[in-house]
Amino acid sequence: MRDEVKYLLENDLAMPSSSPWSSPCILVPKPDGTSRLCTDYRKVNSVTMPDSFPLPRLDDCIDTVGAATYVTKLDLLKGYWQVPLTSRASEIYAFVTPDNFLQYSVMAFGMRNAPATFQRLVNSVLADVPNCSAYLDDLVIYSSEWSDHVNTLREVCERLAAASLTLNLAKCEFGKATVTYLGKKIGHGQVRPVDAQVLAITAFPAPTTRRELRRFLGMVGYYRSFCKKFSAVAAPLTDLLSPARSFVWSPDCQKDFDTAKALLCTTPVLAAPDFERPFKLEVDASTRGAGAVLLQQDKSGVDHPVCYFSRKFNKCQANYATIEQETLALLLALQYFEVYIGSSDCIY
Structure with a gap:
């Protein structure tokens, strides 16, 4: 000092x-x-x-x-x-x-x-x-x-x-x-995670405390836009952060922990958005939460992901009927991607 x-x-x-x-x-x-x-x-x-x-x-x-x-x-x-x-x-x-x-x-x-x-x-x-x-x-x-x-x-x-x-x-x-x-x-029209950060995430040991788990979820969460259905995968892990329940690292938690790592191990690549061209939005829902991906076609007509979105359903939303969950997923995706599609053409 x-x-x-x-x-x-x-x-x-x-x-x-x-x-x-x-x-x-x-x-x-x-x-x-x-x-x-x-x-x-x-x-x-x-x-x-x-x-x-x-x-x-x-x-x-x-x-x-x-x-x-x-x-x-x-x-x-x-x-x-x-x-x-x-x-x-x-x-x-x-x-x-x-x-x-x-x-x-x-x-x-x-x-x-x-x-x-x-x-x-x-x-x-x-x-x-x-x-x-x-x-x-x-x-x-x-x-x-x-x-x-x-x-x-x-x-x-x-x-x-x-x-x-x-x-x-x-x-x-x-x-x-x-x-x-x-x-x-x-x-060059692409966005990727930083290699050093991906290595740090993949080398992260299984958490033994809520503090360690929160740190891991923070590291992975920064790259959630690269990960398909991130919230659904991380839902059991985020549940462990609640002080109302005991911190017990079960085999299921380890499986979801490894899956969350694997989402980034595939070296995901996103396309930089081009606001002069139309976007394409694909939305899905499950009992765990909502998921969506914003796409754009390249000059060859091939769809490339621009950004992924996912959101965990709360207890009430998890009990919705399937059609209600799918409608909610669409609403959440539209709100999240508004900055991209608010003034652009979009195909749903």
Whole structure:
């Protein structure tokens, strides 16, 4: 912790404080073996008025890349730390360590309005740049023509420089056919899960506690749009999360656990949506829940999945008649895929 504090002071990221505010901090291990200094701002956040500036949908950021031939991913170096705090805000975000009482001079992770503030900043810098999307400190540029790609990249870099925003070149990828962006591999009209994440899921041991099971379902759930009937497969596992029932890992649970893994082991591939062409929606229902897939035909007339949807039925819905469950499945699918089919032709 002393090394982390020394780094903050030497780089003018924090300063000695005499603020009436104070929050505790801890060291959190990172995947690469190093540690990150994190401040617990829960008490401060509980009395902070929220900033309602919206963050973009992750799927929207990924879908916009579409069938682009060239893709560049940019990462801003310690993004939040590039935003200075006012003197008043700096006092509020004071923190205590075993040896020091300090306050940040820059925006730190954990502050309630940090995501909204940073997204507003990035949007104001890049708002009218074509073929460029940003989710917090992750930026993506996509083009079909190389000359357009170079021009857009130059424009983005000039704007970032003018705003005194610095890139982390070690995490940037320039002019590639596919890049890893927001946990997915995108480019050339395809979307895939990240190989490293799939390996982590397949190597995940059988959970022995609710906490471990919740972590597994969170990892798999991020890729549920790749998995057909995910909710039906995961239903027995999600039932185990209820504190009202005992956590007993039965053979049936192990079977569903292995099936959930297998859904991603097949290396699923989704087609990036093309909003200029009609979609095709297929819906199904079972006693466990609803399932649907949104499809689009390629130029050869072959259907490719764009996104999968599934939803577990509650106790009441599980007792519906078959025709009622199928109707409910259609309604749920239409609501879920509205962002795709709301303004496009769709075949049901």
